[in-house]
Amino acid sequence: MTLLGLPIETALVVFGFPLFWIAYTIVFLIRTRHWERDDAADDETR
């Protein structure tokens, strides 16, 4: 079994890790929305 001519194990690593990092980034963005409070406060002092 292959994907784009790659063995399935290779394809899982090559495409699976990037998908994991995309998910990590999305979760990071969602869970840190409140960080913008740092910005708002910083704007006041500027």
Place this chain on the structure above:
Amino acid sequence: MSTTVIVFLVLYYVVVLGIGYWAARRGAGENLEGYLLGGRNVGPMTTALTLQSTTMSGYMFLGAGGLGFAQGYWALWYAVGDIGGGVLNLSVIGRRMRKLSQMLGALTSIEYLEKRYPSPAIRLIGGTLTVFLLGFYVLAQLIAGGKGMALVTGMPYPVALAIAVLVILIYTFMGGYLAVAYTDFFQSLIMLVGVVWIMSAALAELGGPTAAHAQIAAVDPTLLTMWGKDLGFEGQWGVVAGALLIFSVGYMGWPHVVTRHMAMTRPATARRAGAWATLWNLFFVPTPYVLGVLAVVILPGLADPEMAIFEIAVKLLPAAVTGLVMAAIMAAIMSTADSLLLQTGSIASRDLYERFINPKATEKQMVAVSRGLVLIIAVIGYAVALVEPPTVFSIVVFATTVLGSAFLPAYVCAVWWRRANTPGALASIVAGATVAFVWEANGLVDSTQLHPMLAGVTTSTIAMVVVSLLTQRSSPVPPHILDAMTESDRVGPIPERFLRAADSSLAPAASEVAHALREEVRNDQR
């Protein structure tokens, strides 16, 4: 030598010099914080792209391509960790380090360690180690630049090398960190266009990915596995883990990279910078490795695997595009070399010269010392690069492995672990660097099947935890640092009392900078 290639290269150099000049005109070189941290005024996209282009370096065009050519898809273990390196770094330490470094009044990443783990020994050992390793890392960039330019333009290697070094020096001198950050931004875009263009040409030549992989399988099917040529790494999970770690969590231990956190406009810049970093990495990072694999069928019998990407560009692309691609390759090399030179000069001047040799140094003296050291390192690097030492891959992996092993727990625990103290950090830096160095120097990977990065980071982490816990009574973390850590955890503005307290702990020159900045803020508010 193609005239078109030279026109593109000259055009590229003119643009980066123009950006450096513009950054200098913005006042980046007027004071120490401006020179070293761009006045802590660098936005999310620029933060992300300077972070990524600095970490990518000439390694991506020489080392990564060479590894792909030699070991096939096994090389992608490095890439799949690397893709998340930027967002991991920014999410774990970015915001906290930005706040803590400001509250502790630190202008360099090594000074930050001394402020967090109060001891001159931290600064002396950390500074010396960093200057040595970053100098070594610069060397790899110079070799990569010289080799690449010599191949594409046909110039003699010493001339090509001299031109690359000269341009890097000029724009690093002109604007300090801000010039480096903005040229990195521009160069990261050129790098992306360059690799995507070569990849398109390579896939078109081979009839698409499926046909390309079929042709590689016909040469050697083991190159398509994740276990290397002839399955040489089969079951070696210790080596795989190290390859995954080195460019993912390893970034958090690189002093020239974590400086990017300290220079962000705001602590929350880390958030959007993380998203930009992932987006850029997804397209850029795996490409040079895969190009190296494709070179197996495009360039059978290639003598120097590290020249795979250059050779593909020269073979498949028209001269005008080769010029652009060459600019991209030089961009990768130069964007790392300038950052390394600036950081090495900064750490040597502020963390070693001012701290241990001339504590009353003025800002002008320190900028002069930093620039003088940059010049010396570039000259020494040029001389050593002429005699062609080891491969770019081996130099980069050596320098980054020792740096990551030495500093990773120190930087991460600085913001996350309240019990991380000075003896723990010292033990961690010394043990991590020593183990990684010994592992690399003695080739222990083969006998232990453990990557030096894994051995080094494991050792430095254990040293940090064990020594910190054993010395809690004799060396407690000072209360003002614990307060600052609590504050860095909290989302919101930094209270004035922390900024006042930071003043008293600053060196005279930095205090002047802090005072001048506050005056500037007051003037802006009026």
